[in-house]
Amino acid sequence: MSSGFTPVDLGPRLTILASDFKAPVTNRASFGIARALGPSASLFLSGVVRHTKNLPERRDLNLPTEAVYVDQYGRAFYGEPVRVGELLRAVPGTNRRFAEFDAVSAVSSSATSTYWGITAGIEERVDNVLRFTGSYTYSRTRDNWLGALGGAPLEALPPFPGSQELGDWADGVSSLDVPHRAAVATELTLPFVRVVHIGGRYRMESGRPFTPGMGPAIDANGDGVAGNDPAFVDGAVDGVQALLDRHDCLRQNVGHFAERNSCRDPMRQWVDAWLTLDIPGRNGINARLTVQALNLGGAGGRIYDHALYRLDPNGALVVDNAAGTVNIPLVANPHFLEPLFQAPDPPRARITLTVEF
Numbered sequence: 001m002s003s004g005f006t007p008v009d010l011g012p013r014l015t016i017l018a019s020d021f022k023a024p025v026t027n028r029a030s031f032g033i034a035r036a037l038g039p040s041a042s043l044f045l046s047g048v049v050r051h052t053k054n055l056p057e058r059r060d061l062n063l064p065t066e067a068v069y070v071d072q073y074g075r076a077f078y079g080e081p082v083r084v085g086e087l088l089r090a091v092p093g094t095n096r097r098f099a100e101f102d103a104v105s106a107v108s109s110s111a112t113s114t115y116w117g118i119t120a121g122i123e124e125r126v127d128n129v130l131r132f133t134g135s136y137t138y139s140r141t142r143d144n145w146l147g148a149l150g151g152a153p154l155e156a157l158p159p160f161p162g163s164q165e166l167g168d169w170a171d172g173v174s175s176l177d178v179p180h181r182a183a184v185a186t187e188l189t190l191p192f193v194r195v196v197h198i199g200g201r202y203r204m205e206s207g208r209p210f211t212p213g214m215g216p217a218i219d220a221n222g223d224g225v226a227g228n229d230p231a232f233v234d235g236a237v238d239g240v241q242a243l244l245d246r247h248d249c250l251r252q253n254v255g256h257f258a259e260r261n262s263c264r265d266p267m268r269q270w271v272d273a274w275l276t277l278d279i280p281g282r283n284g285i286n287a288r289l290t291v292q293a294l295n296l297g298g299a300g301g302r303i304y305d306h307a308l309y310r311l312d313p314n315g316a317l318v319v320d321n322a323a324g325t326v327n328i329p330l331v332a333n334p335h336f337l338e339p340l341f342q343a344p345d346p347p348r349a350r351i352t353l354t355v356e357f
Contacts, residue, residue, distance in 0.1 A: 014101050015153075016061075018108035022054040024201050041124040048117055055111035055145045058156045062096050062104040063223055069161070069319065069326040071220070071258070073232035076162065079222040081326050083317040086215070086310065088328065090222035103154060104223070113143035113174060129189050131199075137181040141174035146228075148175040154225045161223065169230075173261035180267075181205045187276075195278040200271070207265030212250060212258040212308040215333065228260045231308040239332025243308070247337060250308070258308075263337070265304050271296045285357040292350040301345025307333045 032046035067076030079090025098104055101250020103208045117139030124132045146154030160169055187199035212231045220229035233253040235241055244251050249263035272294045279287040 005146060010143065011099060013103040013105075015103075015105045015107060018059075020104045020108050020110070021056075022109040024052055024054045024109075026050060037122075037124075040126065041122065043217050044119075044121050044123075046119045048301070050113075050115045052113045054109040055109050055113060055143070055218060056107050056147060057111040057145070058147060058153065059104070059106045060157050060161055060223060061106065062098055062101060063161055064095065064097060067161075068094070068222075069324050071325070072327050073230075073234070075221055075257075076160070077220075077234070077326055078161075081222060081317060081319060081328075083311065086313075087217045088311060088317070089092055089226075090217045090224065095222050095224055105153070105157075111143065111145040111147075113141065113148075113176075114286060115139065115141045124323075129166040129191055130184055131187045132185070132190075134184045135182065139177075139181075140179060141177040142170075142172060143174040143176075144168075144170040145174065146170055152227075155228050157225055157228055159221060159230055161221075169257070172259055175209060175261060177209050177261065178206050195277040195280070196277075198239075198274075199276070200273045203270045205268050205273075207267055209261035209264045210304075210306045211260050212253070212263055212336070213306055215307040215310045218309070218311060218328075220328065230260070233308070234330075237330050237332055238312070239334060240308075240354060242334075243332055243336050263291040263306075265302075265337075270294075283357075287356070288354045290350075290352045290354070292352070294348045294350060295345060298349050301340055303340045304334065305335045305338055305340050308336055309333055 028048065028050045029047065030048040032044065034042055034044040036042050063078045067078050069077040069081065071077055075155045077090070082089060082091050093099055098103075117137055119135055119137040121133065121135035126132075131288070146158060147153070158170060168268065181204070183201060185199065185201035187197050190196045190198070212233065214229045214231055218227055218229070219226045233240070233244075233250055233255065235244060235254050240250075247263065250258075253259060253262055272292060273296060274290055274292040276288060276290045279289060281287060284314025309330040310333050312329035312331040315331075317329060318327040320326070
């Protein structure tokens with residue numbers, strides 16, 4: 001085994017379309033009903049079911065046909081593992097079939113996605129002065145589409161290539177799944193100045209789902225991609241028990257690899273406000289000027305830490321060539337699901353002029 005990284009010139013990447021590649025196809029059904037609740041209020045209910053097939057799925061053709069090692073949790077490791085400080089990787093070249101290429105991928109059309117959602121809402125007007133609207137949507141999205149968020153292409157590679165036992169790991173909660181959405185808005189027309197309207201809106205939605213994983217410096221399966229490796233939730237690892245006490249999503253995964261998107265970021269919220277001025281015109285020409293203040297309070301924009309583990313600074317990487325096993329020293333990440341940083345998302349202003357004629 002090599003004792004460190006050997007500088008190499010990485011080859012180009014090659015992506016090919018599999019023979020079954022097709023354009024996505026979506027089947028959709030929807031319904032909607034509305035009912036008046038007196039002279040000034042109405043209630044509506046709508047729903048939609050959508051199924052999409054032939055979504056792109058990426059497979060790594062450049063990995064060895066068989067894993068070189070197996071870690072303490074039974075995860076296959078492709079290549080010769082090496083640790084440098086907080087970094088764990090396969091020695092470059094040892095996890096590749098075609099040395100002249102850094103990555104060789106095939107894109108097929110085998111992924112599918114199913115979405116359904118129901119929305120209920122109410123609208124009420126009081127003497128043409130006060131308008132109130134509210135809506136709530138409950139929906140679910142399931143798929144086996146690892147590239148749903150459209151990030152780095154190689155991060156869409158399956159984390160358990162060639163594994164029969166975990167071959168269906170990708171089939172579960174979608175990365176686009178947002179079960180709860182709600183919005184409440186009100187607008188006041190000034191009773192003595194009918195051309196002026198003042199309004200505000202509050203919106204919320206469930207946090208984005210994610211899979212508890214390894215630290216960004218840990219390539220746990222040696223496939224050359226860090227960030228696509230789910231964590232095995234081991235209550236015996238130092239510090240994990242404290243995290244289990246705080247996060248229900250981890251407790252349901254104890255003793256096995258974390259299910260896809262089994263955890264979720266905190267709820268997201270936004271507050272908006274606006275002022276509208278109706279400008280009467282002549283000859284049937286009218287205008288409306290709207291000034292909006294969006295994202296008051298700076299809600300949103302937080303990026304959370306999804307890594308359950310870091311490399312144990314006091315532990316050693318133990319490789320048994322005879323047995324074909326590797327023991328990766330791990331310690332719990334005490335900052336799991338805490339904000340990494342606040343991405344820039346300041347309040348914004350928007351001015352709109354609408355002319356009708």
